[in-house]
């Protein structure tokens with residue numbers, strides 16, 4: 260038997276059925292007409308954001324990193340909550356604009372921005388988070404050719420990283436950002452070239468659950484921004500402190516103490532050096548804002564036994580929920596939170612493995628978990644599906660195609 264991750268808050272049994280915000284997921288699936296299906300809850304998105312807003316200093320802007328979930332209706336909902344959107348491609352720019360996001364609130368990071376993506380962003384007045392000197396030169400030339408102002412911040416490759424983070428994005432040689440030591444020269448060069456220099460973007464990692472790690476990194480980030488400002492002789496209008504707020508996925512994971520992070524950041528912002536006294540600060544979060552607000556529902560098509568192990572074979576799989584299968588940047592496969600939606604409060608009385616319909620042994624959504632005995636026609640719920648699910652999985656693998664998505 261292998262343990263499962265903790266079921267996120269807000270998902271509960273109603274007449275024995277998994278529900279969210281008063282809606283039974285069996286009814287939602289019936290309304291959708293087919294499985295597999297991603298369901299995202301407006302109520303949970305709003306609650307999560309409001310709790311975070313209350314924990315963070317007022318002066319801090321909260322941005323949504325939309326690569327976590329670019330579903331149109333969800334973007335529209337987030338647009339009513341957050342202060343800004345962080346995008347990482349021209350495709351995301353189009354999706355954000357289609358969702359009604361004001362381009363003045365968008366910043367664009369990501370290595371390998373093509374000229375046409377730079378051009379689209381510059382035409383819209385989006386802030387570029389510039390990843391290299393070469394990209395800065397191309398952006399300057401494009402803005403010049405278009406006779407448009409160039410709003411540009413510098414993404415810094417910090418010499419530290421976020422401790423305990425799931426994915427390291429700073430520290431040492433990286434394809435992201437510009438090494439600290441070369442940043443002051445580029446700041447001066449951008450200002451001399453007449454660009455609207457917007458400040459720094461410093462992102463040190465992702466999926467941290469330890470408040471102390473985030474507090475330490477945010478302190479280092481602010482100190483680095485101050486040092487770079489002094490060396491460049493220019494005060495940054497904006498500093499994006501990155502993100503890295505994690506959510507519990509696996510057995511033993513404990514939710515981040517955002518109150519502790521917010522208090523420490525409040526102290527930092529109350530004691531800024533003169534070079535940052537007038538700076539606007541932001542954080543950018545993906546999974547923290549949306550991950551727990553979504554569930555992936557897939558129906559059991561077959562139940563079989565092999566060498567004493569019970570397999571619940573579903574109509575879904577890793578082509579929609581790659582991360583739950585353990586194949587999206589994890590070293591050791593562990594179980595996401597999982598349940599049987601139509602028997603949600605039934606006693607867990609049988610060890611079963613939930614697998615997908617793909618012809619690969621990688622397609623295992625949960626491994627040897629103790630669940631209510633389930634059978635053909637039952638609905639499996641895989642939680643923490645609001646981030647890096649539908650858009651981060653190989654939907655076309657084996658000709659399966661994408662899952663439905665719904666915001667309720």
Ligand SMILES: *Cc1c(COP(=O)(O)O)cnc(C)c1O
Nearest residue numbers: 324327462465466502544545546
């Ligand atoms: C991926 C990414 C994020 C979002 O990461 P989460 O772990 O989902 O919060 C934020 N900023 C940058 C630069 C990223 O690449």
